[in-house]
Every structure is written in structure tokens, then in C-alpha cells.
Amino acid sequence: MNIILLGAPGAGKGTQATKISERYGLPHISTGDIFRANIKNGTEIGKLAKSYIDAGKLVPDEVTCAIVKDRLTWDDVAKGYLLDGFPRNLFQAEELDKFAKIDAVVNINIDFALLMDRLCGRRVCKECGESYHVSTLGGKTTCERCGGELYQRKDDNPETVKSRLEVYEAQTAPLIEYYTKKGIILNFTGTEAPAEVLFAEIAKVLDEKMGL
Ligand code: AP5
Ligand code: MG
Numbered sequence: 001m002n003i004i005l006l007g008a009p010g011a012g013k014g015t016q017a018t019k020i021s022e023r024y025g026l027p028h029i030s031t032g033d034i035f036r037a038n039i040k041n042g043t044e045i046g047k048l049a050k051s052y053i054d055a056g057k058l059v060p061d062e063v064t065c066a067i068v069k070d071r072l073t074w075d076d077v078a079k080g081y082l083l084d085g086f087p088r089n090l091f092q093a094e095e096l097d098k099f100a101k102i103d104a105v106v107n108i109n110i111d112f113a114l115l116m117d118r119l120c121g122r123r124v125c126k127e128c129g130e131s132y133h134v135s136t137l138g139g140k141t142t143c144e145r146c147g148g149e150l151y152q153r154k155d156d157n158p159e160t161v162k163s164r165l166e167v168y169e170a171q172t173a174p175l176i177e178y179y180t181k182k183g184i185i186l187n188f189t190g191t192e193a194p195a196e197v198l199f200a201e202i203a204k205v206l207d208e209k210m211g212l
Contacts, residue, residue, distance in 0.1 A: 001026070001080040001210060002100060004087070006175060007108035009164040010115040010122075011190050012198065015131055016108065017084045019199045024206065027076045030084040031064055033129065034071070036153075053155055056163030058088055058171065065095045072100055089171040093178055104209060105179040106202055110190035112165060119161045123150040 003026065005013045014030060021028040035053060038046030045063060052059045068086050071077075080103075087093040096102070121134040127148025141150050155164065179185040186205055190198060 001103045001206075003080070003082045003206075004102055004105045004179075005082060005084045005108070006105055006172070006179070006185075007190065008110060008112065008115060008168045008172075009161065010119040011108040011110045012195060013084045013108065014129070015195045016106070016199055016202060017082055018129075019195070020106075020202065020206070021082055023203060024080070024210070026080045026082045027074075028082050028084060029068070029071055029077075029086070031059075031068065031086040031088075032084070034067055035059060054160065056155060056160040056167060058167060061089070061091050061095070064088075065092060068096070069099050087175060090174060090178060093175055102179075102184060104206070105175075105185045106206075107176055107179070107185055107187050108190045108198070109187060114190075114192065115165065116158065116161055119156045119164075120158060122156050123152055125149070126151055 001024070003020070005017055005020075007013050014032075017028045017030065020026065032053075035046070035049040039050050039053070040046070045067070048063065049059045058064070064086065068083070072081070087096050118133065123132045123134055123137065124130070125132075125143035125146065125148040128143060128146045130143055130145050132143075132150065137150070142148065143150060155161070176185065186202075188198060188201055
């Protein structure tokens with residue numbers, strides 16, 4: 001099954017993607033993670049993407065679409081995949097339709113008031129990518145899962161988060177209507193409840209869709 005995860009910055013796409021990916025054995029393809037890996041490795045794509053990401057703007061469509069188009073030719077997507085953070089505007093959605101067949105869009109709706117604190121307090125493991133909130137770490141600086149060092153994403157600061165949320169409203173939110181019209185959207189509400197609660201709701205619906 002080919003699935004898109006849609007939602008505002010901080011809605012919990014990455015958190016849910018890890019769980020969905022584990023349960024259904026689908027590769028998790030996050031354009032944000034791909035760009036961050038490129039930045040870390042100092043590639044040309046990384047150099048280009050960095051200025052956009054640091055400003056909370058979208059990386060140009062040609063670059064992003066080419067990356068995803070190539071990624072969807074890998075062998076591991078034969079039984080399906082999970083796209084996290086792509087598409088992010090109507091152009092990308094229309095491009096994706098030219099080279100992929102999407103079965104379901106998991107849309108996480110969330111109250112924007114929750115997001116600034118979630119993102120500015122987020123700490124991410126350098127090794128395995130697990131996310132934490134600083135309020136629950138009790139001063140710890142390493143990952144509970146793998147012991148890796150925790151860091152703060154450079155775009156998780158108030159000014160950049162504001163810009164990311166504006167970009168989401170203007171460019172990404174219209175995709176809800178786009179996929180509603182196609183009849184493949186599955187709507188969920190992200191809350192302050194633990195991520196496992198939302199995951200149980202998502203898994204129930206996906207299990208049914210997959211006939212499990
Ligand atoms: P990207 O990496 O995709 O970032 P984003 O969309 O801004 O979303 P985040 O990763 O910040 O949040 P998330 O929804 O994954 O939430 P998470 O699970 O971590 O993109 C970064 C940048 O790359 C973009 O700004 C853009 O520049 C560029 N880019 C990427 N894709 C692009 C594209 N297609 N086109 C152009 N440019 C692109 O959760 C957030 C926090 O909340 C965590 O701390 C987590 O622990 C916590 N949390 C999660 N769920 C819960 C819960 N239920 N209760 C309490 N806390 C929770
Ligand atoms: Mg993410």
C-alpha cells in the first residue's frame with residue numbers, strides 16, 4: 001500500500017511514520033530527513049536545501065520531485081511505501097500523480113496552538129531519529145532507545161517555525177481538499193494524548209483497509 005502522511009509541522013508525521021513503517025513493513029520516505037542527510041554530508045543538494053530549510057521555506061519543486069521520483073525506483077518500495085512531508089503543494093501532488101499511485105492519505109489535523117512548544121522543545125536523536133520533548137527528558141541528553149546524542153533541529157526556533165506554519169497554511173493545507181476529492185483521505189485528530197493513542201486509531205483504519 002502506498003501512503004502519504006499529511007499534516008502541519010509538528011503534527012506528528014515522523015512519530016507516526018516510524019510506528020506505521022514498523023507495523024506494516026513499509027519504507028519510511030521523509031523528504032525532510034533526506035535533505036538533512038544531504039546537509040550533513042555536504043552534498044550539492046544539501047548546500048541548496050539548507051538555505052530554504054533554515055528560512056522555513058520549501059526547497060524548489062524540481063529538486064524535491066526529482067529526489068522522490070528517483071527514491072520510488074528503489075527495490076524496497078515494491079510492496080508499498082510511506083511518504084512523509086511530500087507532496088507539500090499542489091504542483092508536487094500533480095507531479096506525484098504522474099509517477100505514483102497513492103492508495104491512502106493519512107491526514108493529521110492539529111490545533112496550531114500546540115505546535116510552537118512541541119517544535120521548539122523537540123530534541124532528536126542523531127543516530128536513530130527518535131524524537132523527544134525537552135520537558136520529559138529531565139536533563140538527559142542521550143536517546144533512551146539507542147544511546148545516541150540528542151540535538152535540536154536548526155529550524156526548530158520560534159521565527160522559523162512561524163514561517164513553516166505559514167507555508168503549511170498557504171501551500172500544503174490545500175492538499176486536504178485535493179485528496180478529499182480523490183476519495184482517498186483518512187482524517188485523524190492529533191491531540192496532547194500520547195502518540196500511541198493516535199497510532200492505535202490510525203492502525204485500526206489501516207488494518208481494515210489492508211484486510212488484516
Ligand atoms: P520536515 O522534516 O518534513 O518537517 P515538518 O513538516 O516541518 O515536520 P516536522 O518533522 O517538524 O514535524 P512532524 O510532523 O514530523 O512531527 P514529529 O513527529 O517530529 O521538513 C523540514 C523542511 O524540509 C521543510 O521546512 C522544507 O524546507 C524542507 N522540505 C521537506 N519536504 C519538502 C517538500 N516536499 N518540498 C519542499 N521542501 C521540503 O513530532 C513533533 C514533536 O511532537 C516531537 O517532539 C514529538 O516527540 C512530539 N509529538 C508527536 N506526537 C505527539 C503526541 N501525540 N503528543 C505529544 N507530543 C507528540
Ligand atoms: Mg518530521
